[in-house]
Amino acid sequence: xxxxxxxxxxxxxxxxxxxxxxxxxxxxxxxxxxxxxxxxxxxxxxxxxxxxxxxxxxxxxxxxxxxxxxxxxxxxxxxxxxxxxxxxxxxxxxxxxxxxxxxxxxxxxxxxxxxxxxxxxxxxxxxxxxxxxxxxxxxxxxxxxxxxxxxxxxxxxxxxxxxxxxxxxxxxxxxxxxxxxxxxxxxxxxxxxxxxxxxxxxxxxxxxxxxxxxxxxxxxxxxxxxxxxxxxxxxxxxxxxxxxxxxxxxxxxxxxxxxxxxxxxxxxxxxxxxxxxxxxxxxxxxxxxxxxxxxxxxxxxxxxxxxxxxxxxxxxxxxxx
Numbered sequence: 001x002x003x004x005x006x007x008x009x010x011x012x013x014x015x016x017x018x019x020x021x022x023x024x025x026x027x028x029x030x031x032x033x034x035x036x037x038x039x040x041x042x043x044x045x046x047x048x049x050x051x052x053x054x055x056x057x058x059x060x061x062x063x064x065x066x067x068x069x070x071x072x073x074x075x076x077x078x079x080x081x082x083x084x085x086x087x088x089x090x091x092x093x094x095x096x097x098x099x100x101x102x103x104x105x106x107x108x109x110x111x112x113x114x115x116x117x118x119x120x121x122x123x124x125x126x127x128x129x130x131x132x133x134x135x136x137x138x139x140x141x142x143x144x145x146x147x148x149x150x151x152x153x154x155x156x157x158x159x160x161x162x163x164x165x166x167x168x169x170x171x172x173x174x175x176x177x178x179x180x181x182x183x184x185x186x187x188x189x190x191x192x193x194x195x196x197x198x199x200x201x202x203x204x205x206x207x208x209x210x211x212x213x214x215x216x217x218x219x220x221x222x223x224x225x226x227x228x229x230x231x232x233x234x235x236x237x238x239x240x241x242x243x244x245x246x247x248x249x250x251x252x253x254x255x256x257x258x259x260x261x262x263x264x265x266x267x268x269x270x271x272x273x274x275x276x277x278x279x280x281x282x283x284x285x286x287x288x289x290x291x292x293x294x295x296x297x298x299x300x301x302x303x304x305x306x307x308x309x310x311x312x313x314x315x316x317x318x319x320x321x
Contacts, residue, residue, distance in 0.1 A: 004033040004067075005171055005203045006055070007174055013047075013054050013056045017221050020279040024050040027064070028225035029306070032171075034221075037197065039203045039218030039235070041211055041250070044222040046276045048207045052173045055205065056090045058206065064298050068196070086116050089164040093176040095156035100147040105159055112166040132162040135199075144223070154185035158192060165196060173205045178213070187315035190217070211250055215239065226276055226286040229306060232314040243315045245269060245291045285318065 001180040013025040025047045032038045035129045040048045053059045055066055057077035073084055089112075099108055109129045110119070119125045130140035136158040148156055157177060164172055174193065178186040190213065197204060206217050214221050214235055221238045223231040223246065231244040242248050248269045273290040276282050282289050288299040298318050306316040 002033040002035070004031045005034040005069060006205070007065075007067035007210050008051075008055065009065040009067065010061040011051070011054065013050055013059055014062045017279070020068075022278045022282035023281065024278055025054065026281075028224070028227075028229045030222050030229060030232060031204060032122055032203055035201055036219040037206050037217055039214040039221040040205060040207045040224060041214065042220060043209060043250075043275050045221075045226070046280065047227040047278070048224045049175050049226070052090065052175050052205060052207050056088055056173050057085070058090075082116065086112075086167040086169045087169050088173070089167065089169040090173040090175060091157070091160050091164045091177050095153065095160045096180075097146065098160055099143055099156055100296045101148050104145050104147055104275065105129075105133070105138075106160060108148070108162045109166055112163060115169060116167055118167065128166070129162075129246075133159075135165070135196060136162045138162070151213070152185070153181045154189055157181060157185075157189050161189075161192060161196065165200065165202075169194065169202070171203045171205075173207065173209045176209070179208070179210070193217070219248075223250070226281055227278055230287065230316045230317065232306070234312055237310075237313055241313075243309060243313065243320065244287075244317050245293050246287045249290075285316075 008028065008030050011025055015022040015024060028051065030038065030308055040051060042048045042292050054061050054087070057080055060076040062072050064074065065072055068084065068088065073080055077085070085159065106126060106129050109132055110125045113119045114127060119128060126144070129144065133140045133143055138155065138158050148159070151159070176191065178189050181189060194216070196202065218235050221233060221235050222229050223244065225246050231242070231247045242251055252269055269292055276286060276289065284300045284302050285291070285304050288294040291299065294300065295318055304316040304318050306314050309315050309320050
């Protein structure tokens with residue numbers, strides 16, 4: 001195992017509402033090895049996007065620690081050193097809402113360069129923005145002076161990616177970067193991300209609900225359910241031998257095109273029910289109301305702990321006690 005660039009330790013993020021306490025992220029731990037990508041997967045409401053927002057600093061953690069390059073950065077964004085802000089960037093799910101509609105593309109992509117004083121002249125700014133746009137396959141002569149409203153969804157997301165890598169970060173969080181795009185555009189954005197990861201040797205956290213993306217994007221996969229991580233494994237092992245019933249349910253729901261792919265899917269478990277409430281999560285294992293293998297008197301009473309079942313393969317399930 002290589003050097004960790006990111007370590008998340010017992011992280012919690014709770015939100016107080018008029019209905020009660022939303023336990024969006026409830027005591028999770030994981031690591032990202034330098035130069036690799038961790039895939040964070042789960043249904044809507046699992047807490048995966050909130051995890052990304054806490055790591056990047058948009059939300060302060062309720063409890064737990066975030067260790068980046070060996071330093072504790074578990075503080076609100078305004079208290080983080082400028083170097084850390086520059087070194088951790090994020091690409092958001094909806095590019096339309098993350099880009100200022102009144103600004104031209106040059107100013108949107110160039111803003112981080114100005115904030116972090118990475119350019120001194122207007123000419124230097126335009127030169128660097130041009131190179132960034134070329135990296136995401138947007139010809140500068142066609143896009144530099146346009147506004148977000150003139151662009152399609154894929155083009156907007158390409159601009160978001162260019163802005164995220166403007167400060168030459170070492171860690172980027174991709175929060176469902178293709179979910180708001182047409183299927184025909186998704187592959188182009190994924191290829192752009194892969195090219196940039198290779199070119200800049202980026203480490204990243206890739207958040208998605210689409211398991212099929214994980215095969216090519218990530219080196220490891222973590223599965224979240226209702227604020228908890230229920231399984232972590234190397235990507236190859238994860239697809240060959242999913243252990244947690246929730247992981248098996250997710251994989252059984254992935255659309256396939258061939259009989260060979262169908263034979264690889266877990267058998268005997270179907271997607272049933274809906275994710276529970278983060279305000280009133282089920283007692284014991286949070287997945288037990290939907291689990292066909294739930295053990296009465298155990299799964300509905302005692303919360304399973306994440307433990308290493310095989311080398312590098314961690315599961316939180318009483319079936320493996």
